Amino acid sequence: MKVKKAWGQTTLPLKIVLMLVLLLLIVANKQVRSSVCDDSSVCLQVLGSGGPELGDQRASSSYLIWVNGKAKVLIDVGAGSSLNFEKSGAKFEDLEAILFTHLHVDHSADLPAFIKASFFTARDRDLPIFGPEGNSLMPSTAEFVQNLFGGDGAFRYLKDYINTSETGNYHLQTHDLPMELHRVQTYRLTADIVLKAIPVHHGPIPAIAWRINTLGYSITFSGDMNNNYHTLSILAKDTDILVMHNAIPESASGVASWLHIKPSEIGEIAKQAKVKQVVLSHRMQRTLGKERETKQHIEQSYSGPILFANDLDSFRIIRR
Numbered sequence: 001m002k003v004k005k006a007w008g009q010t011t012l013p014l015k016i017v018l019m020l021v022l023l024l025l026i027v028a029n030k031q032v033r034s035s036v037c038d039d040s041s042v043c044l045q046v047l048g049s050g051g052p053e054l055g056d057q058r059a060s061s062s063y064l065i066w067v068n069g070k071a072k073v074l075i076d077v078g079a080g081s082s083l084n085f086e087k088s089g090a091k092f093e094d095l096e097a098i099l100f101t102h103l104h105v106d107h108s109a110d111l112p113a114f115i116k117a118s119f120f121t122a123r124d125r126d127l128p129i130f131g132p133e134g135n136s137l138m139p140s141t142a143e144f145v146q147n148l149f150g151g152d153g154a155f156r157y158l159k160d161y162i163n164t165s166e167t168g169n170y171h172l173q174t175h176d177l178p179m180e181l182h183r184v185q186t187y188r189l190t191a192d193i194v195l196k197a198i199p200v201h202h203g204p205i206p207a208i209a210w211r212i213n214t215l216g217y218s219i220t221f222s223g224d225m226n227n228n229y230h231t232l233s234i235l236a237k238d239t240d241i242l243v244m245h246n247a248i249p250e251s252a253s254g255v256a257s258w259l260h261i262k263p264s265e266i267g268e269i270a271k272q273a274k275v276k277q278v279v280l281s282h283r284m285q286r287t288l289g290k291e292r293e294t295k296q297h298i299e300q301s302y303s304g305p306i307l308f309a310n311d312l313d314s315f316r317i318i319r320r
């Protein structure tokens, strides 16, 4: 009885102390991992934390930015992202834009699924789609959408979504970004959301890193890249969350390292740009299970928080 009484006497103050410590940690770190994006903060939600593999047990690359409780910007739409979009509770009619980092299958395959599904939503205003221009290997973003939904496209039965003479639907508005190195391109999407973009090196593929600025915060997405252009640190300067793709281990070489960035280079960029937190995504079988090693290589340069993403993880940025 004495023990029970003693415990009872100390429980309440202990709880209060623990809550205060937790609150202080939240305020100090600003970014908090949780399972949902509530309506009180700017929030990053991971819809797809994997790459193109069948065996990684993850959806392919895709992210949502939530602002004031609504899903506003969708970055990449790899396979499986439409299912996780459903699970997230996001509404397609709330989206202000879809952004492509590049047009590889693991970043773009679910676009037809989203557009078809939108028929069953309340969306009635046009939807901008931003992505890179093309080259001899890849279509431009506008060509990609045309190749899917145009009159000769694979899904031409959905052509009304790009035919502006059809008034019964909303329309997709495509924007091709030029691959102008070292120039940050800026687009005001809404009164509260500004998009910034810069080309990054992904082998021969036109590729863009994106930064979304909203309500005084920013989240930056590397997309697939290695650092041959040395451009990402310009875009990511002082960003609240830098989402980097952890597609290869430090020991990678050849084509893999021509296309993707090594952990030590992630650390150098994060340090150079003074980012407040790094989230590692696009996890593949060659990096899964090597998280400790990956973190150690990043920490050689960067001393801030490093978190590994899983599907449907949310990272909230708390207002001070």
Ligand SMILES: [Zn+2]
Residues within 6 Å of the ligand: 051, 052, 061, 104, 106, 107, 224, 282
């Ligand atoms: Zn990829």
